[in-house]
């Protein structure tokens with residue numbers, strides 16, 4: 743089989759699996775728990791967050807882990823829309839966007855935002 747849907751989900755990299763296995767087996771504590779078991783999980787999450795921040799050259803507090811793309815998309819679009827609504831309430835997106843994006847935009851439309859859903863050409867590029 744040739745798998746061509748890696749944007750939907752991707753096979754875990756063996757190196758990532760090796761690093762993650764202890765947290766899926768023995769060290770499975772909730773990182774928000776205040777007992778020693780939880781604190782050790784929290785330390786591991788903190789290290790991962792620092793590594794991500796170093797990798798992309800940002801601050802540790804700017805790294806937010808989400809459960810998946812839909813949650814990340816909701817957090818980003820609603821967060822930006824609400825925080826910058828004093829500067830403008832017009833969002834431009836594409837008709838071909840994933841439903842996770844389109845649904846948030848349709849929701850924001852009910853909250854008074856103007857949404858432009860731009861069409862695309864046959865090749866999928868934006869038809870400006």
Ligand SMILES: Cc1ncc(COP(=O)(O)O)c(C=O)c1O
Pocket residue numbers: 749750751809810811812813840842
């Ligand atoms: C472009 C795009 N956005 C969003 C999603 C939704 O992702 P999730 O299932 O992680 O919420 C997918 C999933 O296939 C996707 O391909």
